[in-house]
Amino acid sequence: MELLKIYPHDNILIIAPHPDDECIGPGGVLSEFPDQCSIVVLTDGAVGQGHGNSDKCTKRRKNEFILEMKSIGVERYYWLDYPDGMLMNYLNCLDGFNLKQYTKIFVTGENDGHADHTAAYRCAIHALEKQNVKNCEVYQYExxxxxxxxxxxxxxxxxxxxxxxxxxxxxxxxxxIPYDEYIRVESIYRAIQNRMPGKMIEVYKKIISFGSLVEENSLVENELQKFKVFYNVLVDWLMEADSEVVQNWCTNNQITEVIIYGYAELGKILEKQLIKCGVKVAYILDQKITQTCSEVFIYKPGNENIRDIPVIVTAIYYYDSIKNELEERGYTKIVSLQSIV
Known part of the structure; x- marks a missing residue:
């Protein structure tokens, strides 16, 4: 391994999938060279370490990040606010972010064991290729x-x-997870592994050539991330089963009639919950399913008569694109099931 050399003229960008990756990974770079660092956080951090109110989680994590930045004097940081846990669905999220101004870029590894971290790596490579960035050193961090x-x-x-x-x-x-303890042990291990007893080190892998972004397992990983999001929402829902979360949402928002978008597992569960609490389902929208077991009529989007009532989207992984599609067709009240449960 070579010593990572940071020069006074270096303009450094740390790409963090979530607010905390910038210090857990390249925290040594950030600590030693804060005046040369900029940070871009890709997701809103809403999922965090478990299940609960996503808005509260997002707010808390942003506050923690801002306090961290103030403590070290970093003023150049940016939020892209893509949905936490769904980054594989937004591989072009850095395409409009100017990467040519940086001489060194640090990003999570392509095999880091977290779908958003793999996605962040691919987002970076995709943007570097699209912007035709040549004179920049890119390093993966662990x-x-x-x-x-x-x-x-x-x-x-x-x-x-x-x-x-x-x-x-x-x-x-x-x-x-006590990440502070974790990184101390990791840095000692990495030093001993490289015959530097008594030291603590961070390690990186330099990307020698961007090449073309050809990933044979991209579709597989995208599906895995989609099912992880599905799992998280389902767990949240089950954990809130006794509190009648759907009924409470309808009551609090004075909703007596809705449209369901998506009639897979979550859509069917939602339909039963709505019927149970006396809320009418006007109709169901689904790209694939034709009329079947539901007593409510099912349309393919584009064949229905639009009504000005709320649409609950159960295809949560594709919520942003579905929301845009529905708005273009005249729907005005659109909400993700994820935000309800």
Whole structure:
């Protein structure tokens, strides 16, 4: 491995899928060279470490991140606010973000063990290729899974305490996994592994050539991420079963009639819940299913007579594109099932 060299003229960008990856991964770079660093956070961080109110989670994590940035004096940070847990669905999210101004870019590894982290890597490569960026060094950093055959290291022995302090701003994430302890052990292990006992290091893998973004398993990973989102929503729903969350949402919003978009598993469960609490389902929209077991009429989008009542989208992974499609066709009240449960 080679020593990672940061020069005074370097303009550094850290790409963080979630607010905390920037310090858990390249926290040594951030601690030692804060004046040269900019950070772009790709998702809203709504999922966090478990299940609960996504809006509260997003707000808390943003506040933690901002406090971290203030503590280290970093003013150049940006939020893209894509849905946490769905980044594989937005692989072009960095295409409009100017990457040509940076000399070094750090991003999560392509095999880091988290779908959003894999997606962040692909987003970066996609944008670098589209913007035809040539004079920039790109490094993968590790969080969940060790980088295989790292090419560079940074000695963070003098900065390990600062890195731990940055991580501790993210208390919402430390409630389950003590990342501050984790990175200390990891940095010691990486140093011993590379015959540097008594030191603490971060390791990176330099991307030698962007090439073309050809990933044979992209579709598979996209499906895995979609089902993970489905699982999270279903668990949230089941955890709230005793509180009648759907009925409460309808009551609080004075809703007596809805349209359901998507009639797979979540759509069928939602229909039963709505009937149970006395809310009428005007009709169901689904791209694939024709009229079947439901007593409510099912239309393919485009064949229905639009009514000005709320549409609950159960195809949550594709919510943004579905919302745009429905708005173009005249629907005005559109909500994701994820935001309800």
């Amino acid at each position: 969080i969940h899974s060790p980088i295989q055959k790292p090419t560079h290291y940074l000695d963070i022995t003098e900065y390990i305490q600062r890195k731990e302090e940055l991580i501790r701003f993210h208390q919402s994430q430390l409630e389950i």
